[in-house]
Amino acid sequence: MIVIKEQRITVVGSLNMDLVVMVERMPRRGETIHGRQLHTIPGGKGANQAIGCAKLGAQVSMIGAVGSDAFGDKLIERLEACSVSTEAIVRAGDISTGTASITHTPEDNSIVIVSGANLRCSSELVDTYRDRIGSADTLLVQLEIPLASVRRALEWARRSGVRTILNPAPAVPLSRDLTQLVDFISPNETEFEILSGTTWDDEESLAQAMRQWEYEFGARVLITRGDKGCSYLEGDELYTISAPNVQVIDTTGAGDAFNAAFSVAVSQGMSIREAISFAVQAASFSVTRFGAQDGMPVWEEVLSITSTGT
Template sequence: MDLVISMDRMPEVGETVQGREMHTVPGGKGANQAAGCARLGTDTVMIGAVGSDLFGKQLLDNMKKQGVQTEAIAVHDDTGTGIASIYHTREDNCIVIVPGANDRCTAEWVEKNRKLIEEADVMLTQLEIPLPAVERALTLAREAGVVTVLNPAPARPLPAELLAKVDYLTPNETEFALLAGTEAETEAELEAAMQSWQEKYGTRVIVTRGKDGCSFLNEEGRLATVPSLKVEVVDTTGAGDTLNAAFCCKLAAGSAIPEAVDYAVRAASLSVTKFGAQQGLPTPEEIERTYK
């Protein structure tokens, strides 16, 4: 669950500032991404865990309302539902996560639900659950010939054997700098880092760049960037989750990378025009209108 505090500016270290308002809204990267896929009309199943508290009930009810299949979301009595405290201004946000029941989404729970992964077209995962669960999900998907997408957030170093099981890596610039061990300050440096990564792991890298859009390597191995739409920004929370959801929906539909990235950027651009990660999720019709 997201606990969102809106403010005019971020506080400095040791400083107290007055916020404008606080909202409690459904969230979590996995939940946002699953809801985004379902909103875009794709059959979506989520493997996860919540507590048996009020937040857990609200999240499950919301997932069902969004059209996400929830039979693989475990409910635990002995731990609380994971929360994210989100501090946001009109320009940016920062987030503190308390995992709670997310830590109960174990490799064993993933294994128990392996059939759901094996029957998928695309398997999208992120790092708000234990790393062994992520690795098991990637292994099962790879063995079944399912396309794998890893959104490496929250950022952390990852073992090479895990990265080798990823077809598409979707970091933001900060996350990619941590993983690659180098901070790209120019377009040429970003291109070189992405080329090096692709050669090392055989993984396509899709780097999200906030208001600057999203970059990938084209068929010639050169950097290509799809710019964000010019919109009035209300809340950037969940924009990356929306992008991941839309990108995976297009992959599942058989789209080529340039088309999938373009669609994903349009979806993410629309998402920031509304408040809340899931409230801002666009519909296919809303995205389609941006092409006209």
């Protein structure tokens, strides 16, 4: 029996209904191809990460918005079934619930988001539920809601001394005054290229880009690298926690599983290396199941996966 300390995590973020089309390969530009199946699955980076945290034993509250429609009903039902508090999720009557159209192949996926009611996750909504942020151990945010709302949530967290984690997806260039409100930022490789405006050819040039970004923007960078694992700096040295080999079924929720697990682990008091290793294991387990939320592991499942570091 694994005993963990329950932590309070507040997620300010998106709720989407994922419309997943299964195909053998990605269509080329202008090409029409046949799909194999269509799945309608609760999602959104915010909701996925909230459920991921809850399944790992955290006490989770979510701030967000859905439409007054069937998709919104299903999203809230799903969160409540996973023990996520939905009292700070509002229902918008003038706009539909957000959607994500996902094209899924055996190797990869691409995603197109229609924000919908996520645009109603406003700064005013964040202000209304600021007590949910101030009473948390960790605030977890993404970029599928208005940037002004992300900033407001980070500001409330900083005032209260709450740890902050930003998953910058979908990536946009960020200002220094915003990133200085962030303790940890977790882009994937493509997102870090957008954030930093740089590319790299090898590990040393990646390390240099990370050093420069951390120096200029303040937040500590954790770069998720798919089956390569996660890279981070300890001092000036680049370290990579490698991902274990697993049978991949669906990579859609891997990044969300990483962010949820890292948030829980660091809130538990693990070292950064331990928390990253735990998060890499969680992400690796998540890809062995279909569906982002269904793929989120519980604590024992994370520990059943082994990762290595260099």
